Amino acid sequence: MSVVERYQSFKESEQANRYREEALRFAWRFRQNPMSLFGLGMILLLILIAIFAPYIAPNPAHAGWRGEPAVDFGNAWHEPSLAHPFGTDQAGRDILSRVIFGTRLSLILGLVVLTIAIGIGVPLGLIAGYVGGIPSTIIMRTTDVFLSVPPLVLALAVTVPLQPGLVTAMLAISIVWWPWYTRLVYGEVVSVREQDFVEASRGLGTGRLRIIFREILPNVTAPITVKFSLDMGYAILVGAGLGFLGLGAQPPTPEWGTMVAQGRIHLPDRWWLSTFPGLAIFLTVLAFNFLGDGLRDIFDVEVD
Template identity: 70%
Template sequence: MSDTSSTREESLRESLDRRLDRLDRIVYRFRQNPASVLGLGIILFLVLVALFAPVIAPYPQDAGYGGDPAVHFDQQLEPPSAEHVFGTDNSGRDIFSRVVFGTRLSLRIGAAVLGFAIGVGVPVGLIAGYMGGPVSVGLMRLADVFLAVPPLVIALTVSVALEPSLQNVMIALAVVWWPWYARLVYGEVISVKEEAFVEASRGIGASTPRIVLREILPNVLAPITVKFSLDMGYAIIIGAGLGFLGLGAQPPTPEWGTMISQGRAFLPGSWWYSTFPGLAIFLAVLGFNFLGDGLRDMFDTEVN
């Protein structure tokens, strides 16, 4: 009995050592990619800005923190200065403070949309890939219906059908995104479910939920993680695009796309009005793309 227990403990230690060694290799490869490290640094910076926005913003009331956004008509369209580093808008509000609080909204849009997409798309892909037959055909044809139409067209249609608001932008983008995750997971499950370790689980009588959740799902997390990191940038861009078209967050909400839309009426004289929100979008998308590319290269190297 003790020999059996000792053997089991030794096996668990070996398994843990292998996992730690694999994690060390992954972290090393990640650190060897400067773009990945830069992307992670940008994302951590944006997260900290979002978390501590009330502390970082010099004029949080101009972004609506604690109530409705303040208005200062005596400070309209002032250029960047020591008092207002990004200048002011047509209502005299500090653009830097509004860009800082806009970070919260943009990250919230991306996280909420992709959280819903993963929550719906991953289970659909798992079920369709593992079950096969009519269930697979039905679920994948449903996904194909959404994939047949350009994502922005669907998002615009849903946004127009609903009242323009930040919440409805999230709904519109979530409707667009879940089929991509369903397709991704479906393809990964098809390639994994015939592997020897899955067959071994079936052979010892493991239940279908256990096989799917304990054996298959962990092996498809890598591509899901990579796609999530890349999609965050796309979600921020499309969310800002809908805001720019007036179908997203409504003024005076400090949302980057809405701010760019308002500022275009004052170009080129008051260039700072649209430029700084645009640079914030550029920085966010750059960070997530760098991180996603690094994760993709890292996991591809690990698999190969």
């Protein structure tokens, strides 16, 4: 059978019908919540902007991407105009271009941070929840210690001995973030593990790891997804916070927080320097929150 034929026969099969129906149902529930649809649209737009930044930005060279400094002092301090919709900064760089490139950094930062956080936090939560006993106590008390310090303060403490920069910032935020996932997953696992299907699996002689990853994990992915979406916004916010405090990305990197910090001294006269990167942070965080809220309704889960 050729690939096309196989595809045709699959399309007709009961299997395909099931999958289609499930997808439609999911889409319907998503549509019930216009805010989350708006969030999703915003995020898709942001992703497109991030990918095609060099083609969209009117002045890619001004972005300071990869730390390449660019100056055009002749055009410094332009107010927002048609030529420079977001205006220009003290070095004559087009702020719109910099904000567009900043999208890349923010999304990458959020993604990297949460990948690390989930990579550490989720397995630990699964183990603590399912195995119980002393491992559980050790893991959960460690998370308690991490969670007892405000996230930004802890992230600051981590960055201090290190070279300030974007990578440092990401590392610091990851270290702050994983305990949340451990705690979330732990709570979920404790309730899932009491269900009969886990015992049924034990009754088959299934090994612990298989039970944890094949039986329990699929039942905790929904809250993880929701938290992931909500946290993308917060992680970007903390990243921007570090940038603002000078401990994250360094100028001329077009990181939104760093840009807000740099423009701050020129407020309120040259308001456009800080306002536009600030708006970008605001909209991005909002979009992820909307999406997360929508997903929470769809999956019907509780996430703190």
